[in-house]
Amino acid sequence: MAEVVFDQASRIYTPGAKPAVDKLDLTVTDGELVVLVGPSGSGKSTALRMLAGLEPIDAGSVRIDGRDVVDVPSKDRDIAMVFQSYALYPAKTVRDNMAFPLKMRGMGKAEQSKRVADAAELLGLTEYLDRKPKALSGGQRQRVAMGRAIVREPRVFLMDEPLSNLDAKMRVQTRSQIASLQNRLEVSTVYVTHDQVEAMTMGDRVAVLRDGQLQQYATPSELYDHPVNAFVAGFIGSPAMNLLDLRRSGDGVTLGGTEVPLSRAVRDAAGSAETVTVGVRPEDLSLDAEGVGSGIKAVVDVVEELGSESYLYAHMAEDESTTLVVRGPGRTTVRYGDTIALRVNPDAVHSFDASSGERLPG
Amino acid sequence: MRRAPLLPALVFTIVVTQIPFLLTIYYSLQSWNLVRPGSQHFVWFENYVSVFADSQFRGVALNTIIMTLGSVIIAVILGLLLALLLNRHFIGRGVVRTLLVTPFLITPVAAALLWKTTLLDPTYGLINFVLGGQTIDWVSEYPLASVMAALVWQWTPFMMLLLLAGLQSMPGDQVEAARVDGAGAWAIFTELTLPHLRRFLELGIVLGAIYLVNTFDAVYMITQGGPGTASANLPFYIYQRAFLGFDIGQSAAMGVVVVVLTIIVATFALRLVFRSFGAAGSES
Numbered sequence: 001m002a003e004v005v006f007d008q009a010s011r012i013y014t015p016g017a018k019p020a021v022d023k024l025d026l027t028v029t030d031g032e033l034v035v036l037v038g039p040s041g042s043g044k045s046t047a048l049r050m051l052a053g054l055e056p057i058d059a060g061s062v063r064i065d066g067r068d069v070v071d072v073p074s075k076d077r078d079i080a081m082v083f084q085s086y087a088l089y090p091a092k093t094v095r096d097n098m099a100f101p102l103k104m105r106g107m108g109k110a111e112q113s114k115r116v117a118d119a120a121e122l123l124g125l126t127e128y129l130d131r132k133p134k135a136l137s138g139g140q141r142q143r144v145a146m147g148r149a150i151v152r153e154p155r156v157f158l159m160d161e162p163l164s165n166l167d168a169k170m171r172v173q174t175r176s177q178i179a180s181l182q183n184r185l186e187v188s189t190v191y192v193t194h195d196q197v198e199a200m201t202m203g204d205r206v207a208v209l210r211d212g213q214l215q216q217y218a219t220p221s222e223l224y225d226h227p228v229n230a231f232v233a234g235f236i237g238s239p240a241m242n243l244l245d246l247r248r249s250g251d252g253v254t255l256g257g258t259e260v261p262l263s264r265a266v267r268d269a270a271g272s273a274e275t276v277t278v279g280v281r282p283e284d285l286s287l288d289a290e291g292v293g294s295g296i297k298a299v300v301d302v303v304e305e306l307g308s309e310s311y312l313y314a315h316m317a318e319d320e321s322t323t324l325v326v327r328g329p330g331r332t333t334v335r336y337g338d339t340i341a342l343r344v345n346p347d348a349v350h351s352f353d354a355s356s357g358e359r360l361p362g
Numbered sequence: 363m364r365r366a367p368l369l370p371a372l373v374f375t376i377v378v379t380q381i382p383f384l385l386t387i388y389y390s391l392q393s394w395n396l397v398r399p400g401s402q403h404f405v406w407f408e409n410y411v412s413v414f415a416d417s418q419f420r421g422v423a424l425n426t427i428i429m430t431l432g433s434v435i436i437a438v439i440l441g442l443l444l445a446l447l448l449n450r451h452f453i454g455r456g457v458v459r460t461l462l463v464t465p466f467l468i469t470p471v472a473a474a475l476l477w478k479t480t481l482l483d484p485t486y487g488l489i490n491f492v493l494g495g496q497t498i499d500w501v502s503e504y505p506l507a508s509v510m511a512a513l514v515w516q517w518t519p520f521m522m523l524l525l526l527a528g529l530q531s532m533p534g535d536q537v538e539a540a541r542v543d544g545a546g547a548w549a550i551f552t553e554l555t556l557p558h559l560r561r562f563l564e565l566g567i568v569l570g571a572i573y574l575v576n577t578f579d580a581v582y583m584i585t586q587g588g589p590g591t592a593s594a595n596l597p598f599y600i601y602q603r604a605f606l607g608f609d610i611g612q613s614a615a616m617g618v619v620v621v622v623l624t625i626i627v628a629t630f631a632l633r634l635v636f637r638s639f640g641a642a643g644s645e646s
Binding site: 054073074075076080087089090100105148152 | 541546553557
């Protein structure tokens with residue numbers, strides 16, 4: 001049960017160079033699961049390791065339940081961590097792996113085996129307790145790593161891409177197991193991933209990082225509906241949002257010969273800029289039923305048929321370099337090379353400043 | 363026929379190892395002393411009986427065990443300590459590592475001479491100098507320990523390199539996980555590092571023992587096995603019987619006994635090592 005606060009926390013690997021984590025401000029409230037997400041090199045793992053005590057905090061502070069932990073070694077922070085590689089101890093059995101953190105805290109043997117048995121029961125590991133890690137499958141190893149973290153009943157769980165070594169099916173399954181386990185245990189959790197689907201599905205709140213800087217910290221739906229800048233807009237959502245630099249014309253911008261209207265507030269915020277970055281999610285583009293009627297004309301390059309829906313990757317009829325992704329209906333009849341006509345849902349257009357990428361209000 | 367190109371090497375190996383071995387067995391069944399020409403005759407296993415009845419032989423065998431295992435174990439412990447130090451980052455690590463390895467590169471005879479004269483000499487040896495002008499005659503008062511000191515000095519770098527390789531192959535994330543799990547430096551060493559190093563330790567002990575059981579140079583150069591046979595080991599004792607006592611039959615029988623015992627011990631030891639490395643191989 002704990003509140004974790006990053007207060008202007010920074011990690012500077014080489015003095016003078018750009019910090020790996022730059023003045024991070026983040027609060028994880030008690031029992032919350034917060035996901036740090038970003039592309040590689042965004043500082044998300046470094047931030048987690050700063051909280052774990054595996055990386056020094058060069059400036060600012062990190063507090064767990066109000067206690068500044070900058071000078072507190074890992075072993076005294078009362079945290080538990082699940083590593084991407086699981087980092088199981090190869091010479092120890094599953095039982096001894098899970099009991100290790102308890103043993104290190106001088107817990108009595110009886111209590112140790114009771115807690116290990118409980119955790120093993122919870123994770124379905126009871127029959128593997130006497131095996132060595134090398135005799136386990138990837139999914140089982142992952143659960144042992146989880147077990148080693150939960151037996152401790154720590155203040156905070158830290159998870160560093162715990163699912164990235166699993167196959168796709170296991171990943172989806174384990175994802176929901178971890179989320180429900182966390183709900184049940186009500187332990188504050190910081191979860192690092194590069195996978196925005198994991199972030200969206202697991203996080204109570206999600207922090208998007210880029211180049212060591214926090215971009216946006218919000219609930220998944222807030223991130224999806226109101227990304228603060230073009231980076232977040234393009235990072236969250238799959239397939240990614242279509243982001244196009246479009247020329248201003250009249251009350252909006254021109255896309256493929258048609259005008260996409262922008263609200264008055266957006267136009268005012270854009271000021272005299274000649275172009276605006278416009279973002280439209282694939283589901284906010286619709287196929288004109290007529291086929292080639294009015295609308296924006298585009299030529300299909302790839303059709304991804306998923307059964308319940310389909311994604312059409314197309315380029316503009318008059319401009320090969322501008323490409324779009326459109327969500328179409330399932331079992332679409334559109335084929336490679338077809339010309340389609342698209343309509344934009346004007347209420348779902350996101351607008352960003354073309355140079356800074358910041359969201360234009362309105 | 364595919365293996366035909368290997369044939370010359372095989373023939374050579376047989377000529378230089380197996381034929382001498384068979385000849386040795388033949389000699390060991392003869393009573394033959396070079397000092398008494400014409401005394402050579404066939405005596406069955408009489409030589410073997412006298413080998414086992416020889417109390418000097420037993421004493422020398424014990425010396426061999428002490429010298430071999432003692433040197434190896436001390437070298438492993440020192441090598442482990444040095445490897446742990448070298449596994450840390452510090453300025454000049456490369457230079458220090460090179461300097462620490464050099465004893466292993468020195469010819470054993472030269473190393474033994476260095477110990478006997480430069481370090482252990484009672485009047486101008488450096489050890490007595492450091493101890494404040496003592497005149498302890500190390501070589502005659504502690505003959506076995508003197509030989510072992512030279513052996514340990516030569517073999518510590520080997521153990522150090524082997525264990526350093528082991529330490530560097532240790533995954534860093536396990537250490538990090540242990541730190542988060544609440545382990546201090548000592549707990550990490552005993553709970554993670556030592557189990558990880560186990561097979562490297564085994565390999566070092568077995569290889570070191572196989573080499574050191576044949577030690578001759580150090581004994582010959584430093585003490586000549588003396589005083590008496592206080593620091594003689596089996597190879598040196600056999601040499602004495604053969605080339606100073608000229609008793610070909612006796613020394614051949616001893617040689618055969620030593621070879622057979624060494625093969626038995628080495629087989630078990632090597633099997634142990636290959637098993638632990640084989641198991642490790644299937645791990646990844």
